[in-house]
Amino acid sequence: MAVKKRRRSPAVENEIINLTNVSKAYSTGAPALKDVNLHISRGEFVFIVGDSGSGKSTLIKLLLRELTISSGYINVMGYDLSKIKHRKIPKFRRNLGIVFQDFRLLKDRNVYENVAFAQRIIQKSNKEIKKNVPSILAIVGLAGKYKAKPRQLSGGEQQRVALARALVNQPTILLADEPTGNLDPKNSWEIMKLLEQINENGTTVIVVTHNREIVNAMQKRVVTLKRGVIISDEEKGGYIDED
Amino acid sequence: MRISTLFYTLKQGFRNIFRNKLFSLASIATIAACLFLFGIFYAIVANFQHIVKNAEEGVSVWVFFDEGIEDIRIQQIGDMIAKRPEVAKMDFISAEQAWEGFKDEYLGEYGDGFTENPLENSANYQVYLNDVSMQSALVTYLESIDGVRMVNRSELVATTLTGVNALIAYVSAGIIAILLAVSIFLISNTVAIGISVRREEINIMKYIGATDFFVRSPFVVEGIMIGLIGAALPLGFIYTIYNVVLAYVMERFPQLSELLSFVPAADVFHVLIPVSLGLGVGIGFLGSMVTVRRHLRV
Numbered sequence: 001m002a003v004k005k006r007r008r009s010p011a012v013e014n015e016i017i018n019l020t021n022v023s024k025a026y027s028t029g030a031p032a033l034k035d036v037n038l039h040i041s042r043g044e045f046v047f048i049v050g051d052s053g054s055g056k057s058t059l060i061k062l063l064l065r066e067l068t069i070s071s072g073y074i075n076v077m078g079y080d081l082s083k084i085k086h087r088k089i090p091k092f093r094r095n096l097g098i099v100f101q102d103f104r105l106l107k108d109r110n111v112y113e114n115v116a117f118a119q120r121i122i123q124k125s126n127k128e129i130k131k132n133v134p135s136i137l138a139i140v141g142l143a144g145k146y147k148a149k150p151r152q153l154s155g156g157e158q159q160r161v162a163l164a165r166a167l168v169n170q171p172t173i174l175l176a177d178e179p180t181g182n183l184d185p186k187n188s189w190e191i192m193k194l195l196e197q198i199n200e201n202g203t204t205v206i207v208v209t210h211n212r213e214i215v216n217a218m219q220k221r222v223v224t225l226k227r228g229v230i231i232s233d234e235e236k237g238g239y240i241d242e243d
Numbered sequence: 244m245r246i247s248t249l250f251y252t253l254k255q256g257f258r259n260i261f262r263n264k265l266f267s268l269a270s271i272a273t274i275a276a277c278l279f280l281f282g283i284f285y286a287i288v289a290n291f292q293h294i295v296k297n298a299e300e301g302v303s304v305w306v307f308f309d310e311g312i313e314d315i316r317i318q319q320i321g322d323m324i325a326k327r328p329e330v331a332k333m334d335f336i337s338a339e340q341a342w343e344g345f346k347d348e349y350l351g352e353y354g355d356g357f358t359e360n361p362l363e364n365s366a367n368y369q370v371y372l373n374d375v376s377m378q379s380a381l382v383t384y385l386e387s388i389d390g391v392r393m394v395n396r397s398e399l400v401a402t403t404l405t406g407v408n409a410l411i412a413y414v415s416a417g418i419i420a421i422l423l424a425v426s427i428f429l430i431s432n433t434v435a436i437g438i439s440v441r442r443e444e445i446n447i448m449k450y451i452g453a454t455d456f457f458v459r460s461p462f463v464v465e466g467i468m469i470g471l472i473g474a475a476l477p478l479g480f481i482y483t484i485y486n487v488v489l490a491y492v493m494e495r496f497p498q499l500s501e502l503l504s505f506v507p508a509a510d511v512f513h514v515l516i517p518v519s520l521g522l523g524v525g526i527g528f529l530g531s532m533v534t535v536r537r538h539l540r541v
Contacts, residue, residue: 064450093452104447108262121453126247165451 016042016173016204017063022072024058024228032058034228036072040206042172045199047215048208049239050225056208059225060177063206064098065089077172094122097166097203101178103158105150105165111137112146115164122169136168140194156187163194173204180211188214212239252457256464266436267469273433274473274526277426278519282481284422285518286511288415293506295407299375300331302404305395306368306385316390317366323388324370329377333370341365364392376405430530445535455539462531470527474519482512 017040024033033055040046050056061067062074065081074081079092105114112133119129137143140160150158159179166174176195180188192207192214199205209215215222215238222237223230232240260267306324308317317335324333336344342362370385372378378401385394441462448458485508493500 066450087454090449090452090454090457093450096452098450104443104450106444106447117448118451120248120251121448121451121457123245123248125245169452 014041015039016044016077017206018073018075019062020073022062022074023070024055024062024067025070031228033062036228036230038223038230038233040204042204043199043202045196045205045218045220046207047218047220047222047237048206048225049210049215049222053227054225055228056225057177058228060175060208063173063175064096065092090121094169095172097169097171097174099159099162099166099174099176099179101181103150103155103162103182105158105161107150110147110149111142111153111161111164114150114161115168118165118168132168133164136164139167140164154187155182156184156190159183159187159191160194163191167198167203171203173206174198176205176207176209178208178210180209180214185213192218215239248457252460253464255461256468259461259465260468266433267465269436270433270469270527270530271473271476273426273429274470274523275476277422277429277526278474278523279477279480280422280425281419281522282477282515282519283484284415284418285515286481286485286506288411289506289511289514291411294503295404295411297504298400299404300371302372302375302378302397302400304370304372304378304382304385306370306391307364307393307395308366309390309392310364312390320388320390321368324368324385327381327384329372329374329381331371331373333368336365336367336369338363338366341367375401376408426526430526433530441534445539449539458539459532459535462535463528466527466529466531466534467524468527470523470525470530471520472523473527474523478512478516478519481515482508485511 017038019036019038022033022036022038023031025031036055036059038059048056048059058067062069062081063076065076065079065084069082077092077095079088081092084092106117109117115133115136116129119132124132134143134146137146140163142157142160142164145153145157148157150161153161159182163179174195179191179195183191188211195205195207196218219236219238222232222234222239224232224237224240306320308320321333321335324330338360342360342365345362370381372381378396378398382394382396385391445458489505489508492505
């Protein structure tokens, strides 16, 4: 497969994620990311792919500011994440929507409460919550299951709840870490269609995945990591076989 | 904070108690057990102190005057003694009162044979102390006053009571230290269980962008409620036990109740209720703060 290198857009003011010469080493000394340069513009849809241990999860954790970089420069939505104060992190994260492979729903709360929870955090009034939550649940196709507890839902439905929770605050960036990892092909495609739809409405979407079929079919920008290094960054790319 | 957020926080705090029933029960039981021991111990110590205080109040020092002293000098000496901070109260016993008292106590009708007062030089001040351990200092002072012939005291009683007071203080400090250590051990274990139950929930909240305050608040409400319940239960229990034991002792050992007076339940609980509730709330508050704090750095 011919590797097409992506050229950086000159429209830097439109850049929403900027990683310049970013390295991350854990306390054991093993480098998780080495000299990574990644620039993502507002409204892009980007797949981050790579084998286990390639540094995908570390990259997501850096973007979430769950981890700090060892060296380099990282800026997300104007926040310099190497210098951001602890008390500013919640405000920063409110502009991010996050979806995990294991859904991470509050198990003791129903669908409505799980989604409303994200709105409570940004101090929305009860009136706004009552308007916004049903609306987002309708978009993800769960309007009829708002009273169900997570354990009463299928994997696909749980991921839709997680997606609704991530979207209800209208985030600038949606980070999805292996969103289809626990789903069957049908549900996987439904989730990906939703992500594409969200992207078309202007949200920047970054998807970390192992799902070769989806990556190849969707023809989006693909960033491939191997042992902590970006080995490929293609527009309308595909899943690279490392062999 | 919005009113709706405040109500949400309170509601979540209350609901958390029922969501994690086992953890809540374990926490309530731990706090209740610690405060029960504390309450029982306090009730016992309060009674010991009450008994010792009563005994102390009965200890007095007698101040006798030089022969032929003028009444005005006796009055001056009385004023000087009354100004001393360790003096609780003092009574003047005239020579006649002293003789009458002696007759009544030791001679009975045989005393009528005396035509003169054999205790003519026995007018005295009977001085009671606030703190029996100050007896020596007071006696030294009294002996230095011009016009004072002699000061009588019961050194053995004073020394014994001072010793008992010191013993109660040491034993109290020791038992409180042990109770505190046991409480910290039990509570830290309960908190450790709480941490494992809550880790995921706290992480999710933080990922979504909750502030530390927002994450912490429902847990703190929950902790305070658990602390209050954990304090109220042993208070009710101790109140019942205290009254039952007091009634039993009075009934079965009436001679004991003549010798000793016990602190009424109302007086014990006047102190125990605010202290126990304060400790319960404090333990619940600190426990929940510590539990959550460890996981806020996400």
